[in-house]
Each structure stands twice: as structure tokens, then as C-alpha cells.
Amino acid sequence: MSEPALDIVAIGNAIVDVIAQADDAFIASEGLSKGAMQLLFTTEEAEALYAKMGPGVEASGGSAANTVAGIAALGGRCGFIGQVADDELGKVFRHDITALGVAFDTPVRSGEPATARSLILVTPDGERTMNTFLGASQHLPASALDTNLIESAAILYLEGYLWDPEDPRAAMDKAIDIARNAGGRVAFTLSDGFCVDRHRGDFLKLLDDGRIDILFANEDEIMSLHETDDFDAAVAATAAKTPLLVVTRSEKGAIAVKDGERVTVSAEPIDRVVDATGAGDQFAAGFLAGQAEGRSIEDSLIMGAVCAAEVIQHYGPRPEADIKELVRQRLG
């Protein structure tokens, strides 16, 4: 293949986050699983929870979209594929991602349902509990894939969350083939422990079939994948199935296993966790940007840690500070 025009093309949910403060009692009284993502299946469910929440701040989100936003802020060349509706939040999502220079030309979908939103409750400890109404996002058809865009990228990045709805699952399956046939690598994030629970068989099959070149996970997700409490066993079992495994461990840092070799980095020091939303997404952004720049695995992990540290010190899932400069200060 010729030199790829883009570093990363991501397929993900096109979501606007609604971020509000909440206390632990509210999480408990609503029967939510703290720190996890749960789906809201109807507009009524979404409106009922919204009505009970405190005042919110809206910011473009979506896991893979957050990651490409981070990579673009680091200077990477990115594209995004995801479904928005023809409404105000859809316009907000499109504005925010294109304002970063990310190519985003998935056609708008008319009519109901509305653009996806995630009602994110942030507790005083900085942990976030997400309640996502997938809306238009779940209707991304395989026909909306921009084949040229996917073929033009060195890496196709996919989020596990998008495995839940049927149409995007088929679209991602097709996109993997497009990318691999064009000589690109495929990166995948397991997204969430409960998400792994829902799709363990599919995710393991993707790995066993050799269709994933880079896998991102956190401790919870990788242990859920193998239904074990033994972290090291889960890492070993997964690393055997993929050329490059990246596992984030919150304040314990992160590890990568490439071709059997394990690299470990510490978390970057921070003052205080304000809002953990986007931590994993921005870690992936830093790591993938590092890879796109041709950096070592260790330096790519450090870039991930720098980006994760930035995003958890403010509300919202995308960088606010000049992360390119933060990386320069840390790594030169």
C-alpha cells in the first residue's frame, strides 16, 4: 500500500455527553452500577433520569470519538464514522469533531430517534457512571461506511460499546475486512466490563480469528473477558491472542504486551480526580498518537498516561489543556 493519508479512522457512537454532579446516594437510589455504562433503551427512560439529575454541562463525547479528538489535538490525522440525527445535538457533535480537523462525513439520519446522549453522573470521588441513550447512533448502517476513508488510514479503531446494536456491529465487521484488505491494522477497545459480559463470545472470536492487531482494555474488562479474578492470567491469555495488548490500571499505571514482551509505566501524578470521564479514551489517544509518531511502546504508554491525567482533572471527556505541549514537556 502507499503511505496512509490518515493515522486513524475510528468507528464509534456519536454521542453528546450531559455531565452532572451526583452523590452516591443518588446512584444507589437509581439502582445504577457505579463506574459502569448502562443503556437507556427508550426516550422515556432517558427523560425520566434527566429530570431527576442536577444541572448539566453538554460536551461532545462517544468513546472512539473522544479518542480521535485526542489524537487530533496531538497532531494526528484522523477520520470518524458514526451516526447523528438531524437535530441540534447532532450539529454540536459534528461541529466539535470537525473543528479539530477530523474528517467526518457520515450522512445525517433524518427522523427519530434523536442524536445519542449519555447522562453522566460524576460522584465526589471523581468516578463517572454513564447512562447512555444510543438514539441515532445505533442505526449506523454498513452502507454508510466510507470505504476510501477506511482504506486511507494506517489504523482502524473500533469501540466495543458499538457491538451492542445490530446495524453498527455489521458495519464494524465489514470495516475490519476493508481495513485488513487494504493492509491497515485494526485496534479495538473492550469499552466496559458489562459490555464484555454481553459480547464475550464475539470478542474472543475476533481475537482468535486474528482480526484485532491492537487491543485496549482496563483491568475489569480483561478479567471479564476470561471470567477470572486473576489479572496476570487474564493478561497472559489475551496477549497470546493479539500482537499488541494495552491494559490501563487507573492509578496503578498501564502495561503493554507486544509479541510476548511486557512494558510497564506508572500513572502520571495529579492533584485530584475531578471527573474520570474519558480517562480510557484519552489513554488510547495518547498511545495511538505515539504509535503513529513511531515512538517506542514505553513512550506511547507514557503519552497515554499524560493524556489520561489531563482529562481526569477537569469535567468533560476531551482535552482542554494543550496536550501536545504536555507531551513535549514530559518526553521532549
Added chain:
Amino acid sequence: MSEPALDIVAIGNAIVDVIAQADDAFIASEGLSKGAMQLLFTTEEAEALYAKMGPGVEASGGSAANTVAGIAALGGRCGFIGQVADDELGKVFRHDITALGVAFDTPVRSGEPATARSLILVTPDGERTMNTFLGASQHLPASALDTNLIESAAILYLEGYLWDPEDPRAAMDKAIDIARNAGGRVAFTLSDGFCVDRHRGDFLKLLDDGRIDILFANEDEIMSLHETDDFDAAVAATAAKTPLLVVTRSEKGAIAVKDGERVTVSAEPIDRVVDATGAGDQFAAGFLAGQAEGRSIEDSLIMGAVCAAEVIQHYGPRPEADIKELVRQRLG
């Protein structure tokens, strides 16, 4: 009159802010007046500027609405009157203000224009430059005033910004009479130097007619009111026209003049100005909440300074921290 049911009822623009980072070169190339508010008169103008801006964060705003949000967060009992459209941003505005316990029952307005939005550009020095599309807000009719709500409040609070469009100006004029006839006090903020320029005659007449009991201004606005560069002369001339004058001076603190007696406080110490949006609004919130709690003028000014210091240390025009606790730590 009987004991008022509410501390404050405010009439103001019902706006959702779109906050984005920008550099000084962008402010200059767009021909904007840094630190000021300019009006965007058409949807096309608003969309053109939005398309050029960086990624944004949406948060409910509106000057007087921010003030009642702050007072409610401090434990005050508030109501709000303002016009939203029947759209997603209108729902966001309503959610955010009612989630704070503020009474808000102005009927929604169907059809065009959309709910108001202010495109706020925050430069690296933390200064904000606002570009406001008034949308539905400019169509608040006098007929939408809830007379009982206004009569039930100890103080009616009005924003000068809302003097620009004709319908809300007539509504505020009527509201002043309703409040005064019910024995309430009327507070007014001059809002912006250019706004004072546009309505100097009207604002001076409101003061000369004895219809304003509490006037809020910053240095720029009060000097604009009297077309002078002499701050002390402007303060003296204004104080002669109103029983209680409050003037904010950014990092130089604030002063109040009540019945000829001048009280001065310093600004509260802060680490760094992140986003000056809402500084004046939250100062007014702290001061008015202090007055509602029966505190002295000096302590009310300190409450204003505490609330202003909180809001300028994060993005967004409304408090994020527990300002009630911050006031308790500062004043007991």
C-alpha cells in the same frame, strides 16, 4: 406586605452558552471587541461564527439566570422569567434551572427563532468575548409575566442586556411597577459597557425616576453611564441616584455605596483565571444572597467575591464547587 415567599425573581435572557477556547489573533481577525458582548442578529451570522470556532462545551447561561442559579446554590429561594423556544437547547435551559429548585414557568414559544445561544470565546488570559444570538429570548412578551411570582419576591432582579429587544423591555418596565406596587425592591445590572452606550438615556431615567433600589455595575459600565474616565466621579454621580450601588472591579475587589456610606472589599485570592464568564453574575448572586440572609453590606460583598472567585477558576458561568460551604469557611 406579608413575608415574601421568594428572595429573588429575575427576568433575563434564557441562553445556552457555547464556550470555546480561542486565541487573541482569532478575536482580532473576527473584528470582535475582547471582553465585551456583541449581538449576532441572524441565524446565518451565528452559524458562520460557530463554524469558525473551535470545539465547544454547552452550559446554561444568561446573565440573570446565572445569578439566580448562584443564589439557589447558596440556599436562596428564586424564580426566573425568560423565553425559550420549543427545542433541545430550550429543554436544556429549563432542566438546568429547575434542577436547582428555581421556579421557572414562562411558557415555551413555538416556531422560529431557536432558543438563544451565546458563542463565548475564552482567550488564554481567561477573558471572555461573548457573541450572542438572542433567538427566542428577544420575544419575551409582557403577557408572559407571572404577576404572582413577581409579587411574591422580596427583590426583582433585571439584566440590562434584556433592554436591547423591544418586547422584553416593555415586559421589564411593567414588572418594575408590579414589584414596586407589591412593596418589593428592584435590582438592576448594567450588564456591559456597550449595552450602557446603547441605552444610557433609559438607564439614567430609570435611576432618576427612583425605580431602581439596587444597581450593579463594573468599572467600565459605570464610567460609560456618565461618559467619563473618572471612576470616583462616576460612582458619586450614580450613588446619588440609587439607595444601594454595588461596583465590581475585577482583581481590585468591589465597593458598595449605601445611603452615602462607602464599603470596600478585596478580591478573594485565586490560583489562575480559567474563564471569566459569569464573574459579574456570580458576584451579584453572592451579594444578593447575603442581603437575603440579612448580612451586612461588607459580608454581602465578601460573599459576592467568594462566588466570583469560584466561577472564574473553571469553564462555565455557574458554580461547580459547593459555594455554600466556601462561604461558610470564609464567613462562618
